[in-house]
Amino acid sequence: MRSDRNWWKxxxxxxxxxxxxxxxxxxxxxxxxxxIAEAKVDSDNDGKPDLLGQIVTVSGIATCExxxxxxxxxxxxxxxxxxxxxxxxxxxxxxxxxxxxYLITGEIKQYNGLTELSPxxxxxxEFVGSPGVPAxxxxxxxxxxxxxxxxxxxxxxxxxxxxxxxxxxxxSFAGGGYNFDVxxxxxxxxxxxxxxxxxxxxxxxxxxxxxxxxxxxQYDSEEPYDSGYQLLPxxxxxxxxxxxxxxxxxHLDVAGNPFAPSKGENMSIEYxxxxxxxxNLTVFDRAGRDVAHLAVNSPAGDIFSWDGRDDWNxxxxxxxxxxxxxxxxxxxxxxxxxxxxxxxxxxx
Numbered sequence: 001m002r003s004d005r006n007w008w009k010x011x012x013x014x015x016x017x018x019x020x021x022x023x024x025x026x027x028x029x030x031x032x033x034x035x036i037a038e039a040k041v042d043s044d045n046d047g048k049p050d051l052l053g054q055i056v057t058v059s060g061i062a063t064c065e066x067x068x069x070x071x072x073x074x075x076x077x078x079x080x081x082x083x084x085x086x087x088x089x090x091x092x093x094x095x096x097x098x099x100x101x102y103l104i105t106g107e108i109k110q111y112n113g114l115t116e117l118s119p120x121x122x123x124x125x126e127f128v129g130s131p132g133v134p135a136x137x138x139x140x141x142x143x144x145x146x147x148x149x150x151x152x153x154x155x156x157x158x159x160x161x162x163x164x165x166x167x168x169x170x171x172s173f174a175g176g177g178y179n180f181d182v183x184x185x186x187x188x189x190x191x192x193x194x195x196x197x198x199x200x201x202x203x204x205x206x207x208x209x210x211x212x213x214x215x216x217x218q219y220d221s222e223e224p225y226d227s228g229y230q231l232l233p234x235x236x237x238x239x240x241x242x243x244x245x246x247x248x249x250x251h252l253d254v255a256g257n258p259f260a261p262s263k264g265e266n267m268s269i270e271y272x273x274x275x276x277x278x279x280n281l282t283v284f285d286r287a288g289r290d291v292a293h294l295a296v297n298s299p300a301g302d303i304f305s306w307d308g309r310d311d312w313n314x315x316x317x318x319x320x321x322x323x324x325x326x327x328x329x330x331x332x333x334x335x336x337x338x339x340x341x342x343x344x345x346x347x348x
Contacts, residue, residue, distance in 0.1 A: 037082035047224035066092035084151025113225035142185035149216040207300040258342035261308025272301025
């Protein structure tokens with residue numbers, strides 16, 4: 001059986017194209033095809049895949065070129081509807097492209113916490129089709145990169161809601177690439193720009209606002225391998241610099257007040273101030289308790305939509321709340337202002 005990805009095209013028939021996945025499965029001599037989540041499962045939560053060292057077969061769609069994350073050999077990512085995984089090998093089929101789907105057989109391995117599938121040769125790949133690169137999984141505000149998202153194509157910062165992320169640290173060169181952190185709400189997400197991607201980070205400095213895309217990665221050298229999660233941009237277009245019009249005057253503005261989060265309503269919040277200050281934006285209830293931290297030590301102003309959730313991702317009950325904005329200068333001087341907001345409907 002030919003594995004040439006264009007074989008069905010040469011035959012010129014849609015029937016052959018439709019039967020190709022079935023023929024390929026038959027060609028695996030009865031091998032069980034696992035979902036990627038099944039191949040990566042860690043049922044005892046020891047930080048290691050249960051199938052470590054075993055040979056498995058998965059079906060996945062490539063989300064980047066085969067050599068994008070490697071200076072020698074092959075390192076790329078595939079995903080299905082359940083999870084994503086790194087493919088690490090010496091070679092891959094010629095012409096493998098983002099959006100191509102393959103059946104891949106290999107050994108489950110792990111490198112610094114990252115689960116890998118390692119095919120022994122190009123014969124361990126079988127082309128299925130070209131459904132296209134899946135849409136990235138949209139991270140929510142304050143959501144980190146985590147184990148279930150490892151290997152998946154992600155979007156950090158929501159362009160539809162104008163919820164960007166803010167660069168927290170200047171890029172630093174290490175290991176042939178650049179590392180920097182971004183604030184996703186109050187959650188820090190490490191970003192690793194691999195030198196093999198040729199992504200230019202000269203415009204990325206502390207306080208820059210970004211919309212990011214990339215693969216969920218991990219680099220954790222110590223057991224139990226439960227940290228070190230990071231975002232791995234693939235292309236220059238994955239690092240989109242956004243320059244919103246936020247006044248340098250110290251201010252806190254809200255729109256859509258009152259609002260009903262339980263009915264899907266959001267409140268628009270804008271804050272800003274002079275360059276060089278750090279912002280904290282906190283929600284207090286009527287008893288004076290801090291229930292949500294919308295910005296913590298942020299180096300720049302922001303415009304975003306708040307869905308009325310607290311620090312535990314629960315909807316706040318109806319009632320009055322106070323948004324408290326504090327801007328701190330390096331010399332210790334502080335500016336503060338408040339806005340009263342109302343959550344107008346109970347949970348349903």
